[in-house]
Amino acid sequence: xxxxxxxxxxxxxxQIVRDPRTLILTLIYPVVMLFLLGYAITNDVRNIxxxxxxxxxxxxxxxxxxxxxxxxxxxxxxxxxxxxxMNYLIESNQARAAVIIPPNYGREIVAGRVGQIAFIIDGxxxxxxxxxxxxxxxxxxxxxxxxxxxxxxxxxxxxxxxDVRTQVWYNPGMITAYYMxxxxxxxxxxxxxxxxxSTSIVRERERGTIEQLIVTPIRSWELVAGKMVPxxxxxxxxxxxxxxxxxxxxxxxxxxxxxxxxxxxxxxxxTTLGIGLLISTVANTQQEAMLTTMFTLLPSIFLSGFMFxxxxxxxxxxxxxxxxxxxxFLIITRGIVLKGTGADVLLPEIxxxxxxxxxxxxxxxxxxxxxxx
Amino acid sequence: xxxxxxxxxxxxxxxxxxxxHISFDIEPGQVVGYLGxxxxxxxxxxxxxxxxxxxxxxxxxxxxxxxxxxxDLIRANTGYMSxxxxxxxxxxxxxxxxxxxxxxxxxNGQRVDELLEQLGLDVIATMLVRTLSAGWRxxxxxxxxxxxxxxxxxxxxxxxGVDPTARRAFWDLIYSLVAEGITILVTTHxxxxxxxxxxVGILNFGKLLALDTPNNLKALxxxxxxxxxxxxxxxxxxxxxxxxxxxxxxxxxxxxxSLAGDHxxxxxxxxxxxxxxxxxxxxxxxxNIRVESSIPVMEDTFMSLVSQ
Numbered sequence: 001x002x003x004x005x006x007x008x009x010x011x012x013x014x015q016i017v018r019d020p021r022t023l024i025l026t027l028i029y030p031v032v033m034l035f036l037l038g039y040a041i042t043n044d045v046r047n048i049x050x051x052x053x054x055x056x057x058x059x060x061x062x063x064x065x066x067x068x069x070x071x072x073x074x075x076x077x078x079x080x081x082x083x084x085x086m087n088y089l090i091e092s093n094q095a096r097a098a099v100i101i102p103p104n105y106g107r108e109i110v111a112g113r114v115g116q117i118a119f120i121i122d123g124x125x126x127x128x129x130x131x132x133x134x135x136x137x138x139x140x141x142x143x144x145x146x147x148x149x150x151x152x153x154x155x156x157x158x159x160x161x162x163d164v165r166t167q168v169w170y171n172p173g174m175i176t177a178y179y180m181x182x183x184x185x186x187x188x189x190x191x192x193x194x195x196x197x198s199t200s201i202v203r204e205r206e207r208g209t210i211e212q213l214i215v216t217p218i219r220s221w222e223l224v225a226g227k228m229v230p231x232x233x234x235x236x237x238x239x240x241x242x243x244x245x246x247x248x249x250x251x252x253x254x255x256x257x258x259x260x261x262x263x264x265x266x267x268x269x270x271t272t273l274g275i276g277l278l279i280s281t282v283a284n285t286q287q288e289a290m291l292t293t294m295f296t297l298l299p300s301i302f303l304s305g306f307m308f309x310x311x312x313x314x315x316x317x318x319x320x321x322x323x324x325x326x327x328x329f330l331i332i333t334r335g336i337v338l339k340g341t342g343a344d345v346l347l348p349e350i351x352x353x354x355x356x357x358x359x360x361x362x363x364x365x366x367x368x369x370x371x372x373x
Numbered sequence: 374x375x376x377x378x379x380x381x382x383x384x385x386x387x388x389x390x391x392x393x394h395i396s397f398d399i400e401p402g403q404v405v406g407y408l409g410x411x412x413x414x415x416x417x418x419x420x421x422x423x424x425x426x427x428x429x430x431x432x433x434x435x436x437x438x439x440x441x442x443x444x445d446l447i448r449a450n451t452g453y454m455s456x457x458x459x460x461x462x463x464x465x466x467x468x469x470x471x472x473x474x475x476x477x478x479x480x481n482g483q484r485v486d487e488l489l490e491q492l493g494l495d496v497i498a499t500m501l502v503r504t505l506s507a508g509w510r511x512x513x514x515x516x517x518x519x520x521x522x523x524x525x526x527x528x529x530x531x532x533x534g535v536d537p538t539a540r541r542a543f544w545d546l547i548y549s550l551v552a553e554g555i556t557i558l559v560t561t562h563x564x565x566x567x568x569x570x571x572x573v574g575i576l577n578f579g580k581l582l583a584l585d586t587p588n589n590l591k592a593l594x595x596x597x598x599x600x601x602x603x604x605x606x607x608x609x610x611x612x613x614x615x616x617x618x619x620x621x622x623x624x625x626x627x628x629x630x631s632l633a634g635d636h637x638x639x640x641x642x643x644x645x646x647x648x649x650x651x652x653x654x655x656x657x658x659x660x661n662i663r664v665e666s667s668i669p670v671m672e673d674t675f676m677s678l679v680s681q
Contacts, residue, residue: 007475011464018463208457212517215423215453216476217445 004218008226012200016230026196030188030238031245037184038177038250045131051078051086051095058106060115067143068099073135086120096122097132109147170255170338178253181246182337183306186329188242189235189265190272191297196231197276198289206285220368228273239265255340261333264346267353268329274360281367300326328352374437376401376525376556377422381431384417391417393579394431399558399572404551405584406567407560408675409576415560416456418576419527422558423453436525449477452518452526452555456533458510459517462503466494466513469502470520477521488516492546508539515546519555526550528559532566544569564672573671575678582678591669594640594677596628598667599650601637605661620657624650629676640673 016023050068054061068074074097078089089095100118108115119136123129171178204210213223246252275296283289301307303317304326310318321327328349335341343350375398384392392414399405407415420426422435424444433440435447460469470485489495492512497505502513511531518526528547532540544566547557559570567573567587574584583590601621603613617637621630626645631638641650650664 003478004476007472010475011461011468011472014468015461015463207459207462208455209459209461211425211455211457212453212459212473213476214425215448215451216473217449217478218476 004216005222005226008218008222009229012226012230015200016234026192026234026238027241029192030184030242033184033188034181034242034245034249037180038246045128046072047075048073048097048128048132048135049077049095050074051080051089051098052076053080053083053086053098053100055103056101056105060106060109061101064101064105064117064140064143065099067139068136071135071139073131073139090120090122093122096125096128097136099136112151175250177246177250178338179334181242181250181252182333183330185239185242185265185333186268186304186326187301187306188238189269190300190326190329191293192235192238193228193231193269193272194276194279194296195290195293196234197227197273198279198283198293199286200227200231201277201280202283202286202289205280224277224364224368227277232269232273235269236262236265252337254337256336257340257342260343261336264329264332264336264350264353267350267357268325268332270357271325271353271360274357274364277364277368278360281364300324303327304330306330325353325356328356374401375399375434376436377558378434379418379422379431380433382418382421382428382433383430384414384421384426385429390579392421392428395579395581396431397574397581397584399556401556402551402554403571404547404557404559404569406570406573407558407576408562408564408567408573408671409560410562413576414579415576416529417579419453419529419558419560422527423448423451449521450524452521452523454514454518454526454528454531456530458507458514460502460510460513463501465499465501466505466509467498469513470494470516473517474520479521484520488520492516507535508542511535511539511543512546515543519550524555526555526557526559528557530560530562532561532563540566564670564675567671567675575675577679582681583674587671590671590674594669594674596640596642597645598669598673599639599641599647600633600665600667601639601650601654602635602663602665603661604663616657617654617659617662620653620659624653629680631676638667638673640677 052065054065065076069076078085078095080086080089080098083100086095086098086100090098098120100120102116102118105115105117117140119140121129121132121136168174201210204213243252243254243258247254276293279289279292279296283292299320303310303313303321304324305321306326310321310327313321331349332346332353335346377397377399379398380396382392382395383390395414395418407418409415417426421428422433422440424440424447427441436450438444438446440447461472464472467485467489470488474485486495489498492515494509494512494516497509497513502510505513515528515531518528532543535543540563547559547569551557559566561567570587572584572586573590575582575590583593585593601617603617614632614635614637618630618632621627621637621639624641626642626649627639628642629640639650647664647666651662654660654662
């Protein structure tokens with residue numbers, strides 16, 4: 001038994017090494033994804049290019065603009081003199097927002113009345129416009145507070161009645177990369193293992209070698225295990241690669257137990273490898289296997305909370321998300337890495353993963369037989 | 374005791390009957406050829422013997438085990454060479470053989486090198502299978518099939534796509550295996566290869582039409598073989614033979630007439646004599662011909678069985 005399994009594993013490794021292109025891709029892929037998700041796909045909107053149409057040019061208007069500049073949300077890039085200019089800048093995407101200060105703004109403030117300003121936001125990208133909207137209001141409000149305080153000259157007593165003191169736990173800088181990197185582990189583990197196991201078994205069928213393997217005394221489970229072991233090792237290597245790169249490049253804090261993360265990753269891999277095996281029983285060509293893998297991967301990315309928060313989805317899609325194993329694993333990786341959560345808190349997710357592992361493996365055992373018909 | 378004993382073996386795929394109530398026995402130490410055109414059910418029969426697919430009807434007993442329920446025991450003692458030369462292109466010849474030795478659980482560490490030498494594969498041992506010619510792949514596939522010292526060898530069209538020299542050398546190897554006491558069932562669609570076998574089964578549309586020694590099969594011919602040549606320069610033109618073929622087709626007592634290179638090959642009833650054939654041509658105003666009696670070959674038997 002050991003000899004058969006060992007022979008198969010050695011053969012798989014030789015084949016992996018003889019195909020350096022695939023090998024390099026599997027090893028580079030995680031780092032590329034990490035860069036994409038860590039740097040490019042960021043929700044932390046800063047430095048929104050702002051066009052300024054200041055018709056007042058008073059001390060008051062300058063103070064307001066300073067407040068916007070100081071907030072970091074806006075970059076005051078264009079000082080313009082007409083609304084036509086503003087329209088052009090926003091239309092050509094050079095400015096994403098514009099502020100218009102009317103001629104009487106300073107006078108109204110000094111007179112103790114209300115000074116109105118207009119804030120125009122390009123709403124085509126909801127992510128940017130949402131941030132711009134919030135920032136425009138926030139900065140305006142804090143400026144109001146300041147002005148009220150100056151008017152009454154009783155600064156100590158002019159605090160707002162409600163004082164909100166915020167504390168952001170686990171990821172106080174609210175850095176997207178911290179949130180994405182632990183999730184990336186789950187995504188890459190699933191993609192690589194499903195993809196590589198399904199194509200490697202289908203390749204044997206394409207070549208006709210599966211028929212020769214079936215007539216040997218090798219057992220189904222040995223065949224399955226021999227196929228899995230090399231890809232599990234590669235997946236683990238990738239996982240460590242992501243963690244190390246995450247710590248070195250993005251300073252991701254790892255607050256929880258690495259051991260727990262590894263053990264639960266194994267549990268998750270049982271499911272993803274099983275999906276790969278199931279695909280291999282359906283697909284006849286490597287191309288079919290690849291397409292089917294992509295088909296299982298896309299719902300996993302969108303419905304697992306990997307990119308978009310589940311809470312924001314319609315109830316129907318939220319219900320569907322409970323069928324996605326990655327959903328549970330992401331709660332686990334994010335929990336362990338960011339919050340330092342232990343197994344006791346993650347018990348529901350662990351049980352869910354156990355359930356998936358059993359169901360998928362049972363289905364695989366039924367479908368994956370050492371027979372041709 | 375028979376190595377293979379098949380009784381009423383049948384396999385249907387939907388409405389199509391690939392193998393139709395086949396029965397035969399194969400004794401130890403024989404090379405049995407399984408001759409039939411593509412799609413006649415050769416591969417399906419072999420796959421059923423190995424338990425790779427289930428019979429729709431009937432049963433097969435291989436090496437004393439039932440193929441449907443005890444295929445594991447059959448496979449452990451049977452070598453199988455499938456049509457596709459199931460080798461890994463990205464492994465060397467030696468790595469391929471070593472891998473199969475491993476999955477067959479061969480304990481003897483020397484077996485791989487022994488076999489490479491025995492089959493003359495040592496010269497290409499370190500070459501990637503991708504770079505090998507069909508002849509080498511065929512030989513390596515045979516090595517894979519016998520790495521675990523099987524008692525029975527099932528070869529599915531082992532010589533298709535291989536050049537004649539390599540084919541001849543391959544048959545020499547097969548005889549040397551028989552000399553070691555292995556029983557062999559080999560499928561082919563080459564008529565000349567069937568002559569090399571101790572017994573030949575003829576298969577068409579899933580039915581086993583006959584299974585006997587090549588000589589006994591030839592004796593089944595319902596007549597005598599004749600060859601008709603055109604004398605002189607004219608025999609170099611194949612189209613000049615067509616009128617002759619026409620004449621023979623219309624002749625009473627001629628069972629089958631066919632073109633064979635520079636002459637006609639005729640199967641005629643035993644009662645027909647050379648004189649009678651010559652007279653037929655003269656009656657049609659065709660002269661310059663020569664009629665000779667001929668020895669039947671496997672193809673004659675095959676064609677006559679298949680056309681019945």
